Amino acid sequence: MTLSRRNFLRTAALATLAFPAIVRARNLNSQVQIAAVGVDGKGYGDIGEVASHPKARFVGFCDIDASRFAKIDKRHPGVTHFADWREMFRKLGDGFDAVTVSTPDHMHALPTMVAMRLGKHVYCQKPLTHTAWEARQLRLQAARSKVRTQMGNQIHSAKEYRTGVKLIQTGRIGKVLAVHTWHPNTGNKYTGMTAAPAAGPVPAGVSWDLWLGTAPNRDYAPTVYHPFNWRDWVDFGSGTMGDFGCHLLDPVFTALKLGAPLSVKADSVGANAQTWCAQQTIEWTFPGTEYTKGNTLTVTWYDGGRLPDATLALLPPGKTLSAAGSIFIGELGVMMLPHVAMPSLYPEEKFGKNHNPGDLARRARAQVKPTDKVAIDLADFVEGSSHYHAWVDAITQGHETTDNFAYAGPLTEAVQLGNVASRFSGVKLEWDAVAMKFPGKPEAEALLTKEYRKGWELTAADK
């Protein structure tokens, strides 16, 4: 074969992402060989946490920005570098078993889908995907490829959220009547922009084309996209809802066993074609479950400075809502679950005083019996564990994680449905989850997916 013919075939395969679909069956008991897509920012943390598992070994590092390898190389020297994850997958071939994906949101689904089709296990950052349709496809493909998956909302495995889930599921506040969840950020907090700025020179060592990946072409501009600030932009990020929805709504989904909503409605300010809205309230109606009261349950999200009515929380005087978190309104009382802090039960007159487990443990060690009633006792608290190690264990031991794509897919779908609703303020969108349709609302339906740049298309899950 001539060199140019070989080059042509290689380019054609890269462009169409035509990787052969193979499911590998290597014995993973000894070691899991892992490739990382995105090595700085959250990727740096993801690699460190996964690598701390005794059976994990990184064999490939991919980043579109050459300046970002120095830090990771210091901690994990000698791992081969790539700029293009497609080339990394091809070159490593059978020499890797699993992938961590820690890229901006618009570039989660494609490397994850290609990896799963190759039979690789995937740890993918939150939100699992950039659109509801992508979340559905990843869920279906994960089941089809029979790979071990985990979404990167690591607080899912932390003691705070686990304790909150246990308190709800053991009925401490009775059946749940409503949930209110909030985060202070505005959707375009990092740039404050509503239109693309003037183009600027692409820094040496950055491949802007590879960074864009699936997204429509646009000029590079310094500081507003890469790194981190892509969050504000509709083409790349998912606003406050995408940044924090998969964290804050995770214990709500887990505790109440929620799945697809019946409808979603937003009241939003500042929606525009380029960046996420400044402020929004989003209301999902879910079918009732064994942990909820009545046929339906309403979950309401507030961001950009909006908050639920604090009197709903039945807080004692002087206590305020946490900066971000949820209140679960139950038949017997309220649970406030702050974002990464221990839950509390209210009203205190009924449940007793809310102590943190450290205080209670100290008292127990000193054999000091609390004189007051304790709302949540030591035995009610659940320990946390490594979300990252759980994924490696699932791979080596052949069981599922609790945050696999069968769970994370529907959670991300609901989050991204919220982002669709925020662009149709005041309009109630009924959701037909099976057909993936908003009946009678084709303009909203169009936003369930996005246009992929030529050569970077995501294809539907294999049948």
Ligand SMILES: NC(=O)c1ccc[n+]([C@@H]2O[C@H](COP(=O)([O-])OP(=O)(O)OC[C@H]3O[C@@H](n4cnc5c(N)ncnc54)[C@H](O)[C@@H]3O)[C@@H](O)[C@H]2O)c1
């Ligand atoms: N779970 C959490 O607590 C948490 C916290 C922060 C970020 N995140 C998530 O992690 C992801 C990354 O966020 P970030 O703040 O680290 O972003 P970032 O812009 O800092 O990017 C992370 C790294 O990925 C690289 N990169 C970008 N596109 C790439 C591509 N196509 N191929 C290979 N490398 C690429 C960047 O150069 C950078 O090194 C996002 O999805 C975000 O939502 C999760």
